[in-house]
Amino acid sequence: MNASGPRCTTFEELIRIKQSASSAIVTKSSTLHPRSGNPSPRYYEDVLGSINSMGLPNEGYRSYIEYAHLLDKRTKPIIGSISSMDGDESFEIIHKCIESKAFSALEINVSCPNIPGKPQLAYDFDGLEQFLIMLDQISSDIPIGLKLSPYFDMVHFDIVSAILARHRIDFITCVNSIGNGLFIDTATDSVIIKPKNGFGGIGGKYLKPTGLANVRAFYSRFHKLRTSIDIIGVGGIYTGKDAYEYILAGANAVQLGTSFMQQGGDIFNTINTELMDICYTKGYTMVSEAIGALKTI
Numbered sequence: 379m380n381a382s383g384p385r386c387t388t389f390e391e392l393i394r395i396k397q398s399a400s401s402a403i404v405t406k407s408s409t410l411h412p413r414s415g416n417p418s419p420r421y422y423e424d425v426l427g428s429i430n431s432m433g434l435p436n437e438g439y440r441s442y443i444e445y446a447h448l449l450d451k452r453t454k455p456i457i458g459s460i461s462s463m464d465g466d467e468s469f470e471i472i473h474k475c476i477e478s479k480a481f482s483a484l485e486i487n488v489s490c491p492n493i494p495g496k497p498q499l500a501y502d503f504d505g506l507e508q509f510l511i512m513l514d515q516i517s518s519d520i521p522i523g524l525k526l527s528p529y530f531d532m533v534h535f536d537i538v539s540a541i542l543a544r545h546r547i548d549f550i551t552c553v554n555s556i557g558n559g560l561f562i563d564t565a566t567d568s569v570i571i572k573p574k575n576g577f578g579g580i581g582g583k584y585l586k587p588t589g590l591a592n593v594r595a596f597y598s599r600f601h602k603l604r605t606s607i608d609i610i611g612v613g614g615i616y617t618g619k620d621a622y623e624y625i626l627a628g629a630n631a632v633q634l635g636t637s638f639m640q641q642g643g644d645i646f647n648t649i650n651t652e653l654m655d656i657c658y659t660k661g662y663t664m665v666s667e668a669i670g671a672l673k674t675i
């Protein structure tokens with residue numbers, strides 16, 4: 379499926395995802411009110427990936443409820459992405475989205491790196507736990523997951539998986555972009571994007587080893603903790619082989635961010651075909667047989 383972010387903000391973009399071979403439709407992270415986001419230029423890409431500081435441009439959660447009703451989750455699952463600009467605001471949106479019955483699942487984004495002055499909740503472990511305590515109090519008949527920041531320290535994987543195992547989280551999506559990277563243009567000796575003096579989230583090929591490691595680290599800890607939290611892998615998936623690597627690492631499903639931004643909806647078809655070929659050659663009858671099957675040496 380698509381990752382929340384590129385090409386999923388307007389109704390027209392969501393229709394195109396519905397018409398593609400994406401297995402689900404994921405919306406841009408939504409807030410209480412529409413936002414135009416950060417000033418441009420706010421996105422740039424090179425051969426290895428992208429930097430963005432979009433700043434959460436979206437049409438407001440009410441629009442996504444309306445769009446989701448029109449898109450009809452019975453014909454293709456719709457995952458509503460919700461941003462946590464502020465705890466109370468998030469809970470209001472989550473509540474209204476559940477009540478609307480428009481979505482198949484909700485993905486709560488606790489990892490946007492691009493709001494000036496607003497730290498990522500995924501890196502504030504006490505704050506994250508407090509957020510999940512509040513979330514536990516919301517009754518939901520649809521799966522609720524968290525979109526996580528990438529982690530880089532083994533102890534952080536231990537801490538975050540223990541927190542998640544204590545609460546009602548059905549899935550995690552890992553990873554969001556690597557926050558606060560910097561691209562430089564030596565023709566002008568300048569930063570390339572405008573917001574935050576050029577700092578932004580890094581996606582694409584730069585992100586794959588980090589995304590794979592995060593999926594693997596959570597998969598093995600969830601197994602030890604005997605939790606049944608599913609994992610959606612995202613970060614640098616351009617081919618069926620990339621998707622297969624994420625599945626070996628432990629992903630139940632994968633999302634496409636920068637590659638979907640660059641190549642449009644045809645990429646879902648390409649990846650599905652390539653992934654099926656790999657699974658056929660390996661002798662799997664179902665892709666799910668490969669989940670977590672990574673060997674160590």
Ligand code: RRO
Nearest residue numbers: 431432433434490492555579
């Ligand atoms: O809109 C953005 O700037 C943005 C978001 Br909400 C996010 O979660 N991750 C990202 O790389 N950009």
